[in-house]
Amino acid sequence: MRGPATVRSGAMPGSSRAAGLHNVDARTTPTPRPARTTSVREDGLNDSDETDVFLELTVLVGFDQDLAAEATRTSNRIRGLLTQFHPSLERVLGPRLDHSAVTWLLERYGSPAALRKAGRRKLVEVIRPKAPRMATRLIDDVFDALDEQTVVVPGTGTLDIVIPSLARSLGAVHEQRRAAQAQITALLEDHPLSKVLTSLPGVGVRTAAALLVTVGDGTSFPTAAHLASYAGLAPTTKSSGTSIHGEHAPRGGNRQLKRAMFLSAFAALHDPASRTYYDKCRARGKTHTQALLRLARQRINVLFAMLRDGTFYEPRTPRLA
Incomplete structure (x- = not known):
């Protein structure tokens, strides 16, 4: 470049x-x-190449944002159900739903009863390959949460059906986002403004791509x-009359x-x-x-x-x- x-x-x-x-x-x-060019540049891109990169980025950024919205909706649905039936468990797993190990866990053990039946030792063993650093701490937190609630809320059994399905969908969306990000990253590497944009603090791959397609x-x-x-x-x-209500x-x-x-x-x-x-x-x-x-x-x-x-x-x- x-x-x-x-x-x-x-x-x-x-x-x-x-x-x-x-x-x-x-x-x-x-x-x-993208800016027009009159010849092949030193970075190897000509006018047609840069236009193609721009159009591909536009499609991929839109797709990634749709996936992000879908992930948010699915996460909120899972957290809502856990809050309804087992608030303590939601406080442990809800904030960690972006981690693949947590969605994997909920795909297979979607209810408090299923988690208890599997047992602490087994869950640590099956989670460790996916989350070596947090496996023991995560499962300890899960069982502490299970112990906090002794009352079984009516309808909790439905979590065995609903939560695994939602977790599977969420995991699939996360996988699609990772694939989309890999493609976006590859396209950004070919764009002459990529390193300029990502030099700004807080601007990563997804944000740089969004800036390119909008600006x-x-x-x-x-x-x-x-x-x-x-x-x-x-x-x-x-403002209204003589009152000023602040900056927005x-x-x-x-x-x-x-x-x-x-x-x-x-x-x-x-x-x-x-x-x-x-x-x-x-x-x-x-x-x-x-x-x-x-x-x-x-x-x-x-x-x-x-x-x-x-x-x-x-x-x-x-x-x-």
Whole structure:
């Protein structure tokens, strides 16, 4: 891959339309596309290749997000049933449903009775190959939870049928997401902006792909403010009469981009500069969500500059407005 300062050449289709937009409407803004090139580049990609990568990423990112929504629905269904029939067990297994060992366990032992019948020693043995570090602790937590509840709630027996089926579905969705991520990763490796995007704290493979399919190389947006408006991250103040009700993000904007920026802002809280900015927002009385939205908006400025200049992220503590 060539140097980041020469990542792109040419202009993105639709730039002239976007240039006149100050309140960008996600429904009317042209779909970002990869920058046009006039020859085969040093990274081996020509115009047709980059367009193909962009289109494939668009399909895969949409598919992955559908799978994520399905995983959330199925997880919530499992947690709801466990809460209804055995709350203590839900507190142990619910937060760990993303782990393949837990879905595997519930596929085979879906009820409190099935877990007890299998026994502590057997469960540790069958789980250890899938979760060497957590096997003993997990099963100990499971049996502690089983001991906490002595009353059998009517209808608990149905868990033997429902929970394994849901756990099997959840495991399949997780497997599909892993396969999709592998394909997305392979496609990103061929894209000249991949390393630029992933240099930003909190931006991993999935987020980088989402940014590429929603923003492209950024040339559709003449300023960071345009990009923030498109993302629905330009703050507004609600007021009625003489009352001001506080700062909120607009309801509009591109949901996919807004979600990517919000989640990456949360993931970036381990970064010292991002954490400092977040803490300053909280010190000024902002709620957790408001502070994250402010951080996401500030990161729009950083993202815009990185795409414009083709440069990697450079840590610096941002100033509060």
